[in-house]
Amino acid sequence: MITIKDVAKEAGVSVATVSRVLNNKGGAKPETITHVENVIKKLNYKPNKIAKSLSEGSSNLIALLVPTLNNPFFPELVREIEKVANENGYNVYLCNSDDDRMKVEYYLESMIDHYVSGAIINSLHVDASDLAELEKRGIRTITIDRANFEHPYSAITVDHTLGAQLAVTHLIRDEKCNNIVFISGPKNEKSAIDRLTGFTLALNEAGHPVKTHICYGDFGTASGYENTKALIQNGHSFDSIFCANDAMAIGAMRACHEFGIKVPSEVKIVGYDNISLASYMYPTLSSVDQCKEDIGRLAVNELIQLIKNPKNKQKQYELEPKLVIRNSSTINGGSINE
Amino acid sequence: MITIKDVAKEAGVSVATVSRVLNNKGGAKPETITHVENVIKKLNYKPNKIAKSLSEGSSNLIALLVPTLNNPFFPELVREIEKVANENGYNVYLCNSDDDRMKVEYYLESMIDHYVSGAIINSLHVDASDLAELEKRGIRTITIDRANFEHPYSAITVDHTLGAQLAVTHLIRDEKCNNIVFISGPKNEKSAIDRLTGFTLALNEAGHPVKTHICYGDFGTASGYENTKALIQNGHSFDSIFCANDAMAIGAMRACHEFGIKVPSEVKIVGYDNISLASYMYPTLSSVDQCKEDIGRLAVNELIQLIKNPKNKQKQYELEPKLVIRNSSTINGGSINE
DNA sequence: TTGAAAGCGCTAACAG
DNA sequence: CTGTTAGCGCTTTCAA
Numbered sequence: 001m002i003t004i005k006d007v008a009k010e011a012g013v014s015v016a017t018v019s020r021v022l023n024n025k026g027g028a029k030p031e032t033i034t035h036v037e038n039v040i041k042k043l044n045y046k047p048n049k050i051a052k053s054l055s056e057g058s059s060n061l062i063a064l065l066v067p068t069l070n071n072p073f074f075p076e077l078v079r080e081i082e083k084v085a086n087e088n089g090y091n092v093y094l095c096n097s098d099d100d101r102m103k104v105e106y107y108l109e110s111m112i113d114h115y116v117s118g119a120i121i122n123s124l125h126v127d128a129s130d131l132a133e134l135e136k137r138g139i140r141t142i143t144i145d146r147a148n149f150e151h152p153y154s155a156i157t158v159d160h161t162l163g164a165q166l167a168v169t170h171l172i173r174d175e176k177c178n179n180i181v182f183i184s185g186p187k188n189e190k191s192a193i194d195r196l197t198g199f200t201l202a203l204n205e206a207g208h209p210v211k212t213h214i215c216y217g218d219f220g221t222a223s224g225y226e227n228t229k230a231l232i233q234n235g236h237s238f239d240s241i242f243c244a245n246d247a248m249a250i251g252a253m254r255a256c257h258e259f260g261i262k263v264p265s266e267v268k269i270v271g272y273d274n275i276s277l278a279s280y281m282y283p284t285l286s287s288v289d290q291c292k293e294d295i296g297r298l299a300v301n302e303l304i305q306l307i308k309n310p311k312n313k314q315k316q317y318e319l320e321p322k323l324v325i326r327n328s329s330t331i332n333g334g335s336i337n338e
Numbered sequence: 339m340i341t342i343k344d345v346a347k348e349a350g351v352s353v354a355t356v357s358r359v360l361n362n363k364g365g366a367k368p369e370t371i372t373h374v375e376n377v378i379k380k381l382n383y384k385p386n387k388i389a390k391s392l393s394e395g396s397s398n399l400i401a402l403l404v405p406t407l408n409n410p411f412f413p414e415l416v417r418e419i420e421k422v423a424n425e426n427g428y429n430v431y432l433c434n435s436d437d438d439r440m441k442v443e444y445y446l447e448s449m450i451d452h453y454v455s456g457a458i459i460n461s462l463h464v465d466a467s468d469l470a471e472l473e474k475r476g477i478r479t480i481t482i483d484r485a486n487f488e489h490p491y492s493a494i495t496v497d498h499t500l501g502a503q504l505a506v507t508h509l510i511r512d513e514k515c516n517n518i519v520f521i522s523g524p525k526n527e528k529s530a531i532d533r534l535t536g537f538t539l540a541l542n543e544a545g546h547p548v549k550t551h552i553c554y555g556d557f558g559t560a561s562g563y564e565n566t567k568a569l570i571q572n573g574h575s576f577d578s579i580f581c582a583n584d585a586m587a588i589g590a591m592r593a594c595h596e597f598g599i600k601v602p603s604e605v606k607i608v609g610y611d612n613i614s615l616a617s618y619m620y621p622t623l624s625s626v627d628q629c630k631e632d633i634g635r636l637a638v639n640e641l642i643q644l645i646k647n648p649k650n651k652q653k654q655y656e657l658e659p660k661l662v663i664r665n666s667s668t669i670n671g672g673s674i675n676e
Numbered sequence: 677t678t679g680a681a682a683g684c685g686c687t688a689a690c691a692g
Numbered sequence: 693c694t695g696t697t698a699g700c701g702c703t704t705t706c707a708a
Contacts, residue, residue, distance in 0.1 A: 001395075001474075003685055014695045019687060029693060049451040050392045051685035054700050057339075059388065067415040070614065079407045082434055086441075091448060094432040096420055103424075110429060113387040137339070221618050254618045276408065280559050280592045282620050341701055352679040357703060367677060389701035394683050 002045050011039040012131025022047055027279035053058040053115055058138070062303060063111040063119040065104070065126070065133070070249045073273040073292070074122075077144075080296025090117075102127040112137050118303040120144060124189060138210055140306040143297055145191060145290075154302055154314040156295055159193045163288040163321035165205075167242050167270045170286075170323055172206045175268050175330060177240040179211040183227050184251060185219050185244040193215075195244055195272070206229060213238065217248045224248025228255035239267060246287055248276055253281065253328065261338055268329040283327035289313075290321050340383050349377040357555040360385055389504055396476070398481050400641060401449040401457040403433040403442070403464070409557055409585045410613040411630070412460075415482075418634025419452075419458060422586060426642055428455075438554075456641040458482060478644040479636055483529060492640055492652040494633055498529045499624040501626040501659035502536025503543075503606045505580050508661055510544045513606050513668060515578040520593035521565050521590060523557050523582040530554075533582055533610070551576065555586045562586025566593035573634075577605060578667070584616055584625055591619065591666065604668040621665035628659050 013036060020028050021036040028036075039045075053059040057082075062085050066074045082092045089178060092304065093116055095107035095268035103124040111119055111134065119134055122144040128151040131141050135153065141155040171177040181300045182199050185192035196214070203210050217223030224243055231238065232255065243249035249271030256263050263269055263283055271278065306312055342360075346353045351374060358366050359374040366374075371596065377383075391397040400423050404412045420430045431444035431454055442463040449457055459469070466489040471477050473491065480492040509515040519656040520537050523530035535553070541548050551574065555561030562581055569576065571591060582589035587609030594601050601607055601621055609616065612627035636655060644650055 005685080016688080016695060020694090025688095032693080046447065046450055048392075048453065048685050049701090050397065050453045052687075054386075054392050054684090054702090055686045055688085057700065070416045072410060072413075075407040075410075075413040078432075079434060079436070082432075083436075086444065087341065091452070092432065094416075094430065096417060098417070098421075112384055114429070116387065117390045119679085134412075157686090167541045178698090180616055213675065221615065225618065250618050252614065254620065257620045263701065277559065277588065277615070280563065280588050281593045282592065316389075316697095323680080325391075339701095342703095343701080353702080354679060354681095354704080355677085358678090361703085363704095365677065370677080386701050389684090390703080392686090392700090393702045395684070407698085 002043055002211060004045075005213065007036070007039055007043060010043060011036050015064060023175070040163060048190065054175075057115075058117045058307075059115045060090050061093045061116040062090045062115060062300070063095055063107070063114075063116040063139075065092045065097060065107055065119065065121045065123050067097055067099050067123050068219075069096050071273075072138075072275040073247075073290075076276060077292050077296055080292050081300055084297050084300040088300065090187075090300070090304065097123050097125060099124065104130075108134065111139060118142070118307050120299050120303060121186060140230060140303060140310075142303045142306070144295060144299055152314060154274070154306060154316070156298055156302070156317045156319065158191075158290050158319045158321050160194035160321070161198040161201065163272060163290070164195035164242070165202045165321075165325040166198075167272070167286075167288050168199050168202035168323065169205065170325065171240045171242065171268060171329065172210060173272060174325075175240065175264075176267060177210070179237065179239045180212045180213075181228075181236075181238045181241045182212065183217050183224055183241060183243045183248050185217060186218055191243060199242070210281050211238075217244070219245050221247045221251040221254075223287065224251025225255050227251040228250070229258070232256075232259050232261070241267060241269045243269065243271045246273040246275045247286070249285055249328075250277075250281060253285070256302060262331060263328055270323075270329050274324050278324075279326065281328070286326045286329035287324055288321045289324050291319055294319055342379055342383075343386065345374070345377055345381060347384060348381060349374050353577065364454035367665065369525075378471070381426060386541040387595045392646050392662050395453075396455045397453045398428050398644075399431045399452060399454040400428045400638070401433055401454040401477075403445055403453075403457065403461050404460045405435055405437045405461050405463075406557075407434050408559075409611075411583065411585075411611040414614060415634055416629050417462075418630050419638055422635050422638040426638065428638070428642065435461050435463060437462065440469065442468075446472065449477060451625060456480070456645050458581070458637050462524070478641060478648075480641050480644070482633060482637055490652060491643060492654070494636055494640070494655045496529075496628050496633070496657045496659050497534035497644075498659070499536040500538065501610060501628070501661075502580070504536075504542045504659065504661040505610070505624075505626050506537050506540035507543065508663065509578045509580065509606060510540060510548060510606065512663075513578065513587070513602075515548070515606060516546075517575065517577045518551075519566075519569060519574075519576045520550065520552045520577045521555050521562055521579060521586050522552060523555065525554055530582060537580070549576075557583050559585045559589040559592075560588025563593050564589070566590040568574075570597050570599070572598045579607045581606060581607070581609045584613045584623060587623055587625070587666075588619060590673060591621075591623070601666055602668060608661075612662050616662075617664065619666070624664045624667035625662055626659045627662050628656055632657055
């Protein structure tokens with residue numbers, strides 16, 4: 001293991017000088033700088049980030065807490081966040097809670113243990129006091145979506161009321177549906193509640209009565225499948241299904257297929273998240289796009305500036321979703337490229 | 339921030355004693371131990387892992403380098419590995435290379451910077467000298483699959499020759515296919531080569547001539563789609579497609595759908611990986627199961643024992659894949675639960 | 677059974 | 693412009 005001391009000795013300067021060069025702190029003769037840089041190269045020296053973190057009292061690690069990796073939306077989000085974080089010299093400590101409070105607690109502690117300098121939180125199982133605890137320990141936080149509680153910290157949400165409204169209006173107005181099933185997420189969840197609001201808004205705007213049925217899933221593919229299967233088996237009739245995420249929509253579509261129900265001619269389906277697989281489903285899946293890219297970029301940028309300027313005020317952002325219409329909800333749906 | 343010193347002061351002992359209690363080093367009076375433990379609890383003290391790592395010269399971080407998060411197989415594998423690592427007190431530093439050599443290099447350096455104590459490597463863009471460099475720096479390594487080169491370090495592979503053979507034999511013997519398209523992975527890739535070997539073996543075993551066509555994808559859904567589309571548009575006829583992974587199989591299936599080709603009655607499709615979505619496709623996707631769970635558990639356990647016993651010899655493991663038959667390759671395919 | 681103190685590799689006053 | 697030195701929080705000899 002080759003250290004800053006070795007470099008200093010070899011270069012005939014002090015460790016302080018090497019440190020200055022390393023961190024571009026300036027205040028060193030240009031020749032000294034080049035000389036030191038050459039020695040660093042020659043020795044193939046790599047600063048030890050652990051030591052740096054300890055010394056500075058903070059790391060270049062950003063924690064990213066996600067509820068699951070099972071739902072394709074999250075790997076896609078992880079990817080975006082990782083990319084932007086790397087661009088800015090930060091590394092991501094991925095914490096997959098598997099929707100389990102125990103794991104959330106494990107990871108919250110782990111974040112503290114690892115001196116992460118900030119955390120991007122996306123979990124149902126985190127509450128305001130958890131965030132407060134992190135902030136108290138000097139870890140800046142930002143929540144993404146699904147935050148089902150009030151808190152004074154930075155937050156990014158997507159306007160799920162609007163998202164649901166777009167989807168349901170599409171079903172009612174464009175597709176003349178009048179018997180809609182809404183497979184929601186867990187009842188206590190803010191995004192589920194918001195989407196229900198949007199659902200209701202769209203119904204009100206319809207100007208004519210529309211039959212509805214609401215059931216509750218857990219955002220897993222299986223729950224979309226089981227809910228739909230149960231409805232069919234119970235003889236419940238419907239002409240469309242709006243699912244609170246794509247995973248459940250895929251499950252719902254599967255159930256329809258199994259019972260020989262044609263999508264979209266007999267039942268139209270719209271999902272939420274616009275995962276990349278949506279355009280490869282059969283039929284291609286209409287979905288509300290949450291703009292993962294925007295969420296990811298915004299989350300990292302906001303967090304970094306919180307880290308760099310500790311006195312900055314937290315901000316709240318709300319993004320606008322877009323409806324992407326494909327074949328699962330309309331006969332004239334888009335092609336693979338949409 | 340509350341440190342070991344605070345605990346020591348509050349407990350009226352030295353930091354050395356607190357450290358002993360913390361790490362169950364023994365050699366302390368039982369009463370002292372309980373007393374210190376109480377103070378720790380009372381103060382809600384958490385040892386700083388950064389400091390611990392620096393002091394010990396190693397962290398409890400395991401790096402996990404994956405080629406992509408786009409292909410659902412990898413999030414599923416990540417999840418397994420993370421789970422087992424956590425059970426053993428290790429945390430995972432997820433490195434997603436997006437199949438890009440630049441990113442691989444970035445992460446290899448980052449692993450060194452972060453003093454990870456071991457690395458699980460799954461990437462086409464890592465070679466023996468990269469592994470040697472890590473090992474030289476005291477980072478134990480284990481490769482998973484896809485290692486397209488020889489190296490003396492620990493490795494886990496799946497018998498892809500067998501996997502391909504199972505799939506193709508199924509198509510030939512069970513389904514009487516005699517015009518098979520094989521959508522392979524990148525040409526230079528070991529797993530692709532092995533699968534080709536298995537493909538050939540199955541053909542030889544058939545005992546009668548079978549027409550074949552081989553094309554090369556990149557494991558992305560789009561490449562399965564494009565390859566299949568091109569074949570169809572070129573008027574190439576075939577009665578079955580074997581894809582080197584499920585993502586491409588989903589793309590291939592999509593292309594068939596678009597051209598009104600019925601799966602499985604006109605064309606049978608088998609994928610590889612057995613991702614969880616396979617049983618929700620329409621039709622459900624037959625696939626070769628790589629046993630992610632076994633791979634993950636084995637990788638972590640092997641790595642941990644390498645870390646703990648530096649003089650232990652590296653080992654090579656080869657796992658056996660299993661064919662899971664569903665509806666995409668047979669009329670009498672399995673149900674959702676298979 | 678315990679404590680004092682050196683040291684892990686780096687940063688950042690402070691002094692020169 | 694550069695060097696000295698005191699930490700960052702923890703582990704671990706070595707003595708007591």
